Amino acid sequence: MKRMFAVAAVMTVAAPVGVAPPVSAHEGATGIVETRMHAMKKIGKAVRDLKGMMADEDDYDADIVREQAKIIRLHAGKKMTQQFPEGSLQNPTHAKAEIWSDWDRFSELAHQLKDLASGLELAADNGLMQEGLSHMEDMMGNGSPSLDALGQMPADGLVTMIIETCSDCHRAFRARKP
Ligand code: HEC
Numbered sequence: 557m558k559r560m561f562a563v564a565a566v567m568t569v570a571a572p573v574g575v576a577p578p579v580s581a582h583e584g585a586t587g588i589v590e591t592r593m594h595a596m597k598k599i600g601k602a603v604r605d606l607k608g609m610m611a612d613e614d615d616y617d618a619d620i621v622r623e624q625a626k627i628i629r630l631h632a633g634k635k636m637t638q639q640f641p642e643g644s645l646q647n648p649t650h651a652k653a654e655i656w657s658d659w660d661r662f663s664e665l666a667h668q669l670k671d672l673a674s675g676l677e678l679a680a681d682n683g684l685m686q687e688g689l690s691h692m693e694d695m696m697g698n699g700s701p702s703l704d705a706l707g708q709m710p711a712d713g714l715v716t717m718i719i720e721t722c723s724d725c726h727r728a729f730r731a732r733k734p
Pocket residue numbers: 581582589592593594596597599600601603628636648649650651652662663665666669718719721722723725726729730
């Protein structure tokens with residue numbers, strides 16, 4: 557650890573004067589806050605790619621859908637909750653203290669995201685929904701559907717549910733940008 561700090565210090569001193577640091581939304585973020593912001597950004601990009609693909613059947617590519625679903629799955633569940641150690645509200649975080657007063661709900665949403673992403677990996681070959689939502693609503697009727705049931709769904713239905721899960725968690729646990 558000490559050694560790393562020493563190296564960092566030398567690098568800081570040696571950095572050419574006048575070169576501006578890269579500007580990003582994460583400027584100033586360090587440690588776990590930076591880690592989770594990066595992770596969220598990655599799944600944000602995955603969702604953008606998926607959304608684009610769901611909009612037009614001609615753009616649909618099951619391999620890419622599977623890939624993006626996997627990225628989301630790997631960042632969800634326990635992997636996600638571990639990035640929110642109690643009280644980690646250091647600047648410039650947008651996390652809310654409610655995460656730790658309502659941990660069960662927070663954790664449930666992180667795991668729900670993982671289940672849905674796993675479902676999408678299985679469902680990638682199903683392609684887009686052919687005829688309305690009725691089938692999907694049947695399956696969603698009673699509580700958490702099994703992975704098998706999710707795997708039978710049209711991919712765009714799952715993408716919609718994934719996006720709703722992101723939004724549910726953000727609404728409850730992420731503060732608005734200033
Ligand atoms: C279990 C709760 C939860 C889920 C589920 C969740 N997020 Fe987040 N997300 C957060 C919290 C809390 C923050 C704020 C983190 C911080 O600033 O420290 C955040 C921040 C973000 C950010 C901003 C990152 C930055 O650069 O500041 C993006 C983008 C994002 N989430 C995208 C997504 C997407 C896309 C999904 C769904 C695929 C998703 N999130 C699912 C809780 C969640």
